[in-house]
Amino acid sequence: xxxxxxxxxxxxxxxxxxxxxxxxxxxxxxxxxxxxxxxxxxxxxxxxxxxxxxxxxxxxxxxxxxxxxxxxxxxxxxxxxxxxxxxxxxxxxxxxxxxxxxxxxxxxxx
Numbered sequence: 001x002x003x004x005x006x007x008x009x010x011x012x013x014x015x016x017x018x019x020x021x022x023x024x025x026x027x028x029x030x031x032x033x034x035x036x037x038x039x040x041x042x043x044x045x046x047x048x049x050x051x052x053x054x055x056x057x058x059x060x061x062x063x064x065x066x067x068x069x070x071x072x073x074x075x076x077x078x079x080x081x082x083x084x085x086x087x088x089x090x091x092x093x094x095x096x097x098x099x100x101x102x103x104x105x106x107x108x109x110x
Contacts, residue, residue: 025077032076039068 043064049057 026081028081029076029079032079033073036068036072036076039064039072043068 043061046061046064047057051057
């Protein structure tokens with residue numbers, strides 16, 4: 001009989017610990033990533049021009065490709081949705097105030 005009661009307690013603890021699954025990327029993230037991919041496509045199209053000494057294939061297209069690969073697409077992946085940022089900011093001050101009061105220092109001031 002006691003084992004059944006313990007089993008129910010452990011199941012209820014697991015139920016409380018489970019968090020709602022939310023997909024980390026939202027519509028805004030995909031739009032930013034899509035803009036980065038469009039920038040890459042434009043850069044490769046400009047690079048495909050036949051002139052070797054031209055300004056656009058040698059200067060503009062590599063700049064577009066670097067901006068697309070190194071700035072726009074990573075920003076689209078790493079950008080957090082506003083709803084997730086606000087919920088984390090609400091939870092953090094409670095944790096940090098509790099953590100600050102329990103932390104002790106080994107530094108001697110005298």
